Amino acid sequence: MSSVTRSRRQVRLSRALGLALTPKAVKHFEKRPYPPGEHGRARRRTESDYAVRLREKQRLRAQYALREKQMARAYEDARKAPGLTGEALVENLEVRLDALVLRSGFARTILQARQAVTHRHILVDGKIVDRPSFRVKPGQTLQVKPKSQATTPFQVAAAGAHRDVLPAVPGYLDVQLEKLSAILVRAPKRAEIPVTCEVQLVVEYYAR
Numbered sequence: 439m440s441s442v443t444r445s446r447r448q449v450r451l452s453r454a455l456g457l458a459l460t461p462k463a464v465k466h467f468e469k470r471p472y473p474p475g476e477h478g479r480a481r482r483r484t485e486s487d488y489a490v491r492l493r494e495k496q497r498l499r500a501q502y503a504l505r506e507k508q509m510a511r512a513y514e515d516a517r518k519a520p521g522l523t524g525e526a527l528v529e530n531l532e533v534r535l536d537a538l539v540l541r542s543g544f545a546r547t548i549l550q551a552r553q554a555v556t557h558r559h560i561l562v563d564g565k566i567v568d569r570p571s572f573r574v575k576p577g578q579t580l581q582v583k584p585k586s587q588a589t590t591p592f593q594v595a596a597a598g599a600h601r602d603v604l605p606a607v608p609g610y611l612d613v614q615l616e617k618l619s620a621i622l623v624r625a626p627k628r629a630e631i632p633v634t635c636e637v638q639l640v641v642e643y644y645a646r
Contacts, residue, residue: 448460448547448549451500452500455493455496455497455500456493456497457497457500457501457634459500459501459547459548460546460547461546461547461603488643488646490639491639491640491642491643491646492643494635494636494639494640494643495509495639495640495643495644497634497635498527498528498531498633498635498637498640501548501633501634501635502531502534502536502537502548502633503536503548503549503552504531508571510644512527512530512531513527513640513641513644515530516530522637523641524628524637524638524640524641525627525628525637527637527640527641528628528631528633528635528637529625529626529627529628529631530573531633532626532631532633533573533574533575533622533625533626534570534571534572534573534574535555535560535562535567535569535570535571535572535573535574535580536548536551536552536554536555536570536571537551538574538580538611538620538622539551539554539555539560539580540604541604541605541607541608541611541632542580542607542611542613542615542620543595543598543600543601543604543607543613543615544560544582544592544595544600544618544620545595545600546595546599546600546603546604551570552570554582555567555568555569555570555572556568556570558583559582559583559586559592560580560581560582560583561579561580561581561582561583562574562578562579562580563578563579564579564581566583574622575622576622576623576624576625577621577622577623578621578622579619579620579621580619580620580621580622581617581618581619581620582595582618582619587618592618595615595618596615596616596617596618598615601615605632606632608626608630608631608632609623609630610622610623610624610625610626610627610630611623
């Protein structure tokens with residue numbers, strides 16, 4: 439799939455979910471703040487509880503660019519964790535390596551972050567990790583490998599080019615952007631994770 443096609447799909451998905459998933463989608467939202475399709479401008483009919491919960495689950499899934507099977511597995515893990523299932527779900531997703539590469543500003547979108555990981559550009563504690571789902575533990579350092587730092591995309595990132603479109607660096611990360619290095623200083627808390635989602639509706643979707 440070409441990057442243009444992928445970008446268009448992300449914009450379309452963003453409009454369907456009512457949530458800007460990429461910087462390009464933000465611009466489209468400003469022009470067309472309604473869902474895609476010929477009936478997009480029409481006001482939504484009163485939605486069923488199921489439809490509302492489904493959309494919320496799809497919104498969370500899209501923000502981490504997960505397949506449904508991955509999302510369902512993440513929910514099962516969260517259900518077994520102590521505390522509130524919804525909060526545990528987002529907190530667990532947030533320590534995925536691809537999510538933290540994005541939060542650190544090494545990439546512009548979650549898909550770019552995932553590509554950086556799968557193309558073996560990212561080190562965790564000095565070792566290459568090419569699994570986007572790898573769970574980073576507090577105290578671990580993630581860094582763009584030295585050879586990759588010299589390439590244009592990462593030079594652009596190191597100069598802070600993505601900072602204008604990404605949320606502020608959350609408190610659980612200590613980022614040295616010019617060195618393309620970040621430490622997960624502690625476990626993230628749901629309230630500070632820059633994800634738009636009513637997690638209780640997601641829990642209700644899976645618990646049905």
